[in-house]
Amino acid sequence: MKLVVEGLGVDRGGRPVLRDLGFAVAAGEALAVLGPNGAGKSTLLRTIAGLIAPAAGRVALEGGDPDLALREQIHMLGHLDAVKGGLAVRRNLAFARDVLGGGGDLDAALETVGLAHIADLPGSALSAGQRRRLALARLLAAPRPLWLLDEPTAALDAGAQRLLAQLMADHRAKGGLIVAATHAELGLPGAATLDLAGARRPASLTDVS
Numbered sequence: 087m088k089l090v091v092e093g094l095g096v097d098r099g100g101r102p103v104l105r106d107l108g109f110a111v112a113a114g115e116a117l118a119v120l121g122p123n124g125a126g127k128s129t130l131l132r133t134i135a136g137l138i139a140p141a142a143g144r145v146a147l148e149g150g151d152p153d154l155a156l157r158e159q160i161h162m163l164g165h166l167d168a169v170k171g172g173l174a175v176r177r178n179l180a181f182a183r184d185v186l187g188g189g190g191d192l193d194a195a196l197e198t199v200g201l202a203h204i205a206d207l208p209g210s211a212l213s214a215g216q217r218r219r220l221a222l223a224r225l226l227a228a229p230r231p232l233w234l235l236d237e238p239t240a241a242l243d244a245g246a247q248r249l250l251a252q253l254m255a256d257h258r259a260k261g262g263l264i265v266a267a268t269h270a271e272l273g274l275p276g277a278a279t280l281d282l283a284g285a286r287r288p289a290s291l292t293d294v295s
């Protein structure tokens with residue numbers, strides 16, 4: 087299985103954000119997408135996920151399940167953790183598994199991410215890091231080959247960051263693929279990097295009047 091991106095161009099608000107981007111990520115590999123604020127990291131992930139239509143180029147998962155659309159083979163972990171405040175933690179995860187499809191073990195997933203002891207707590211009661219941990223549990227409850235992770239360490243404490251690194255290593259060992267946008271060290275040994283820094287540069291402080 088291989089994620090292939092060729093000649094990708096993406097506009098946001100009528101302005102070009104990504105131009106002529108190309109790379110491939112094979113089974114078991116990871117790509118860390120770097121770049122300053124506004125460089126287009128989230129835009130790239132959302133375009134791969136099919137949430138933004140590219141202006142040019144193509145995104146394909148070669149060797150994927152021919153009966154499934156690309157978006158059905160992707161997990162997108164974005165800035166919003168998609169936690170339903172009125173549902174208990176375990177029901178949140180069950181709901182996500184039903185929507186995403188998959189036969190992962192809910193209790194095992196909650197145990198792994200350290201939320202088993204609060205499985206009955208409503209989503210509205212979770213801290214930022216706990217919400218993020220619940221998002222990580224979705225990766226396990228509904229297994230999919232391609233993980234798109236947008237700033238996955240945000241709000242995670244040191245223990246959860248080690249857990250994330252282990253989950254990513256396990257996923258790659260099983261032939262999974264990862265594309266992660268990050269400003270931080272993620273614990274992705276051997277990952278390729280794609281630096282979008284050249285695409286756009288933030289205004290320097292002296293530009294601010």
Ligand SMILES: Nc1ncnc2c1ncn2[C@@H]1O[C@H](COP(=O)(O)OP(=O)(O)OP(=O)(O)O)[C@@H](O)[C@H]1O
Pocket residue numbers: 098099100103121122123124125126127128129130
């Ligand atoms: N809905 C939108 N309409 C217009 N422009 C947008 C929209 N969404 C994003 N942009 C612009 O696209 C560019 C890339 O944004 P994007 O969120 O992909 O950057 P990023 O690299 O993920 O940044 P950060 O590190 O701050 O998360 C930015 O200049 C942003 O202002």
